[in-house]
Amino acid sequence: MEKQKIITLKKTKAEIFWDPAKAVKRLVDDYEKSIHFLRENFDKFLQNGYKGERYRAYYPEIFIEVKSFAPTDSRLSFGHVTEPGIYSATVTQPELFENYLIQQISLLIENHNVPITIGVSKTPIPLHFAMKGKLVATPNNEIDEFPLRDVFDVPDLSTTNDSIVNGTASPSKEEPSSLCLFTAQRVDYSLARLDHYTATDPKHFQNFVLFTNYQFYVDEFERFARKALNNPESGYESFVGPENFEISSSQSEIPKPNKLPQMPSYHLKKSDGNGITLVNIGVGPSNAKTATDHIAVLRPQAWLMLGHCAGLRNSQRLGDFVLAHAYLREDKVLDEDLPSWVPVPALAEVQIALEQAVADITQLKGYDLKQIMRTGTVATVDNRNWELREQTGPVHRLSQSRAIALDMESATVAANGYRFRIPYGTLLCVSDKPLHGELKLPGMASEFYKTQVSQHLSIGVRTMEILQEMPLGRLQSRKLRSFNETAFL
Numbered sequence: 001m002e003k004q005k006i007i008t009l010k011k012t013k014a015e016i017f018w019d020p021a022k023a024v025k026r027l028v029d030d031y032e033k034s035i036h037f038l039r040e041n042f043d044k045f046l047q048n049g050y051k052g053e054r055y056r057a058y059y060p061e062i063f064i065e066v067k068s069f070a071p072t073d074s075r076l077s078f079g080h081v082t083e084p085g086i087y088s089a090t091v092t093q094p095e096l097f098e099n100y101l102i103q104q105i106s107l108l109i110e111n112h113n114v115p116i117t118i119g120v121s122k123t124p125i126p127l128h129f130a131m132k133g134k135l136v137a138t139p140n141n142e143i144d145e146f147p148l149r150d151v152f153d154v155p156d157l158s159t160t161n162d163s164i165v166n167g168t169a170s171p172s173k174e175e176p177s178s179l180c181l182f183t184a185q186r187v188d189y190s191l192a193r194l195d196h197y198t199a200t201d202p203k204h205f206q207n208f209v210l211f212t213n214y215q216f217y218v219d220e221f222e223r224f225a226r227k228a229l230n231n232p233e234s235g236y237e238s239f240v241g242p243e244n245f246e247i248s249s250s251q252s253e254i255p256k257p258n259k260l261p262q263m264p265s266y267h268l269k270k271s272d273g274n275g276i277t278l279v280n281i282g283v284g285p286s287n288a289k290t291a292t293d294h295i296a297v298l299r300p301q302a303w304l305m306l307g308h309c310a311g312l313r314n315s316q317r318l319g320d321f322v323l324a325h326a327y328l329r330e331d332k333v334l335d336e337d338l339p340s341w342v343p344v345p346a347l348a349e350v351q352i353a354l355e356q357a358v359a360d361i362t363q364l365k366g367y368d369l370k371q372i373m374r375t376g377t378v379a380t381v382d383n384r385n386w387e388l389r390e391q392t393g394p395v396h397r398l399s400q401s402r403a404i405a406l407d408m409e410s411a412t413v414a415a416n417g418y419r420f421r422i423p424y425g426t427l428l429c430v431s432d433k434p435l436h437g438e439l440k441l442p443g444m445a446s447e448f449y450k451t452q453v454s455q456h457l458s459i460g461v462r463t464m465e466i467l468q469e470m471p472l473g474r475l476q477s478r479k480l481r482s483f484n485e486t487a488f489l
Contacts, residue, residue, distance in 0.1 A: 014119030061121035079107030090184035180488035199261035226250035285331035311430035324426035350425035376404035380411030
């Protein structure tokens, strides 16, 4: 049988860089050439059919070789490798990650006083990821039935996984160690899923992400965004909704899509990316995991859960706030990736910012904050109708854990923040007290939402603005880093 001919780009010579910006420019150039090559040949394939050839292009790659055990600035939880060796990372869509890549490469060069090398990896770019934003038409019916995998590379799910994140990867001694938590294919996979689930281009996502489980918060966020756009000193430049509708004036209308995506996202943007994104993940731990699994590849600076919960203490009132400092994880969706026995610690920087934001918005301070807020354990379950089960077991377990509130998303969001090394926090609002006979009724709910959502959303936004002011590395706690960490955050 005749061997299939593989047509690929002429391999460019690897290049050494001391300048991070020039290194990233080389990554952008190499990536764009590869994408253009695949698109051009796919168009030819559609027009001319199969000619016995296979087309292949590769992701660009970053390499660094460190030869010394010389100590680095240990105050930073990232930006350095743990021991001598060769390290590498495949890169996709470098233009989208330009600021991030320049920052991470700068720290490597500075901390180890060695250059980095940009070259071509051994990982092919799947055609599906190269066709982003390009409509595919197939005029030749014979093409429809032809196995695409025989002509182009397709996503390889056997290697698109979270083994680096979960600490289960075991590279051979002949292969370089990883510089970052995600391979290029894993990033491309998540970027495509984000586009699908949120109906906004990943380029709009900001570095500070709020998650909620109610549409009421979306409406309030849009109102806040319009006020911010009216204020030239706010730093916010535009607001983006589903289907990438973008406005830069509070007077402009955002068209409502005919059908909302599963997890609609809204972005109040700053030019440096340090604005705020709000994602309505809906109800349930599965949705919370899906959203955070994919947003994690964008390497946000922090994410917070703002939602409603069941208050478990008789002393709580509807509308009170709950600041989580621990989590009882009964959501089950992350048990294989992060076993439930792994503690998910509260992060001091986020906790302080949340408490300060509550004080700023409510004008209550110190001991007076206890009138409206409790700090304690939040239980997250996977059964929305948990109240209908025989109560002895669940209630006893909740009491043993000292839980003060229960929901279906917070522990999942926090646990995935811990897993992906992204600072996290939770501030919930008590909307019912099922253990004490106070269930949500339609009239009660409407009045509750009307009076509390605005304040709750304002606290979340204020928290993010406090976190935005923190210097590099202060927020990225060393609590989130394992024994042998990747250099890239």
